[in-house]
Amino acid sequence: MEPQPKPQAMSSSKPAVGCHRREFLRFGGAVCTLPLLKTFAWSLIFSHERTAWYRNAKFGMFIHWGPYSLASVEASWPIMVPKPGGITQTEYTKLWKRFNPAKFDAHALVDLARSAGQQYMVFTTKHHDGFCMFDSAYTDYKITNTPYGKDIVRQLADAALDAGMPLGFYYSPPDMHHPAFRDTSKLASANWRGEPMRPEWPLYLDYMQLQLSELLTRYGPVALIWFDGLSDQEKYDGPRFVDLIHRLQPCTLFNDRLGVPGDYQTPEQFIPSGIPTKGIRFNAVDTSVQQKLSSALPKEEDFQLWETCMTINNTWAYNANDHEFKSAQFLIRSLVEVASRGGNFLLNVGPQPDGQIQPEFQERLRAIGEWLSVNGDSIYGTTYGPIQGLAGIRTTGKANRIFIHVFDWPNSALEVGDVKVKVLSARLLATGQRLNVAQTEDKLKIELPQHAPDPNVTTIGLVTL
Ligand code: H79
Numbered sequence: 001m002e003p004q005p006k007p008q009a010m011s012s013s014k015p016a017v018g019c020h021r022r023e024f025l026r027f028g029g030a031v032c033t034l035p036l037l038k039t040f041a042w043s044l045i046f047s048h049e050r051t052a053w054y055r056n057a058k059f060g061m062f063i064h065w066g067p068y069s070l071a072s073v074e075a076s077w078p079i080m081v082p083k084p085g086g087i088t089q090t091e092y093t094k095l096w097k098r099f100n101p102a103k104f105d106a107h108a109l110v111d112l113a114r115s116a117g118q119q120y121m122v123f124t125t126k127h128h129d130g131f132c133m134f135d136s137a138y139t140d141y142k143i144t145n146t147p148y149g150k151d152i153v154r155q156l157a158d159a160a161l162d163a164g165m166p167l168g169f170y171y172s173p174p175d176m177h178h179p180a181f182r183d184t185s186k187l188a189s190a191n192w193r194g195e196p197m198r199p200e201w202p203l204y205l206d207y208m209q210l211q212l213s214e215l216l217t218r219y220g221p222v223a224l225i226w227f228d229g230l231s232d233q234e235k236y237d238g239p240r241f242v243d244l245i246h247r248l249q250p251c252t253l254f255n256d257r258l259g260v261p262g263d264y265q266t267p268e269q270f271i272p273s274g275i276p277t278k279g280i281r282f283n284a285v286d287t288s289v290q291q292k293l294s295s296a297l298p299k300e301e302d303f304q305l306w307e308t309c310m311t312i313n314n315t316w317a318y319n320a321n322d323h324e325f326k327s328a329q330f331l332i333r334s335l336v337e338v339a340s341r342g343g344n345f346l347l348n349v350g351p352q353p354d355g356q357i358q359p360e361f362q363e364r365l366r367a368i369g370e371w372l373s374v375n376g377d378s379i380y381g382t383t384y385g386p387i388q389g390l391a392g393i394r395t396t397g398k399a400n401r402i403f404i405h406v407f408d409w410p411n412s413a414l415e416v417g418d419v420k421v422k423v424l425s426a427r428l429l430a431t432g433q434r435l436n437v438a439q440t441e442d443k444l445k446i447e448l449p450q451h452a453p454d455p456n457v458t459t460i461g462l463v464t465l
Pocket of ligand 1: 077268316
């Protein structure tokens with residue numbers, strides 16, 4: 001097999017302030033005392049350079065894991081919105097007492113992500129149920145108090161750092177376990193949205209601050225924080241936590257679910273049907289936003305950075321009964337589709353209760369990795385391509401290159417309009433074969449072999465003037 005694409009190391013992005021944590025801390029300290037510098041730092045925090053590694057990365061691994069995996073139930077939702085006949089809250093909240101993923105191997109998980117061609121990983125440090133997969137000093141409801149006894153976030157952070165794999169932390173502001181988030185004498189189904197009007201609420205925000213501080217100071221460089229706000233996120237006092245992230249690790253990116261604009265937006269379980277522009281607001285799984293998107297090419301400065309997160313079957317958590325797996329081809333095409341509109345694809349795995357990744361996920365991830373080992377140049381470091389809105393093809397682009405991903409192989413030559421630059425040459429990435437091109441003012445004609453050399457997606461690489 002071809003060598004795997006090397007993940008972008010954190011240090012490969014060169015923001016105006018370095019990404020080394022010592023430098024963050026030194027810089028952060030200066031910010032506290034100098035208001036003028038603070039303004040300057042704020043402009044840096046939303047700078048293009050900060051997101052450079054992330055824009056180039058394109059493909060990441062999302063990991064949803066907690067004691068819920070023992071019961072083959074979804075993470076947290078069974079206690080928030082219980083299903084008739086499903087697990088009870090009493091049963092759910094006892095699961096952690098027997099959580100013992102003895103076969104968990106953080107290095108193997110990072111290796112799997114790398115084999116898939118994934119360039120960053122995002123791990124659930126705390127889901128809505130409030131259970132912490134790290135050794136927080138501020139709760140007993142945590143991994144180090146299970147029979148397993150070891151800090152999983154620590155192991156993953158160390159393995160990721162060893163491998164030069166950027167690691168981000170999913171952190172849920174909704175917390176069913178914390179008595180200041182909601183009156184925990186009631187069932188979570190009664191008040192799962194939280195109770196910000198109660199006098200205890202500020203204590204919950206303090207808890208968030210303490211835990212985010214732990215995550216941002218104890219585990220090395222944090223590539224990003226993935227908040228999952230669900231509803232009325234304003235109640236979390238976003239600016240306070242943006243400021244905290246900025247002080248502790250200025251290079252850490254954060255998403256759009258904290259009631260303040262983030263570095264990128266996060267459509268969930270769907271791919272935007274057009275290129276997102278500034279002013280478009282995504283709201284998790286709500287697809288009504290699709291009506292506002294078009295196939296028009298935005299001005300570069302209007303582009304809105306985004307990431308689609310998606311499950312391989314239908315559940316975020318491991319579920320032995322969920323066999324509805326998307327095919328490798330579907331997932332490869334999803335990645336291409338996302339890249340063709342300038343986004344990132346964060347594909348989820350839910351580890352088994354023993355810590356391993358089920359074979360169905362592994363097979364698909366490795367198939368995507370194989371495709372990327374040949375076609376990675378058309379994905380990594382690219383942005384949306386110049387030709388949009390055609391049914392059978394998707395395009396990406398970078399520098400003097402355009403990549404045409406052919407979904408529907410044409411009977412004769414491929415003809416496309418809208419190529420406004422001079423095409424110098426065309427090649428199939430799968431075989432290296434050079435293709436004949438004829439270009440007129442309004443049309444580009446590329447001669448193709450009779451059959452698609454890659455049944456998943458065949459990529460044509462164009463070199464342009
Ligand atoms: O962590 C994963 C999910 O648990 C969380 N975000 C991803 C990354 C998430 N799950 N659902 N949502 C976000 C959107 C909420 C959907 C809801 Fe419903 C509709 C909540 C209540 C109605 C779906 C249907 C869940 C319960 C019933």
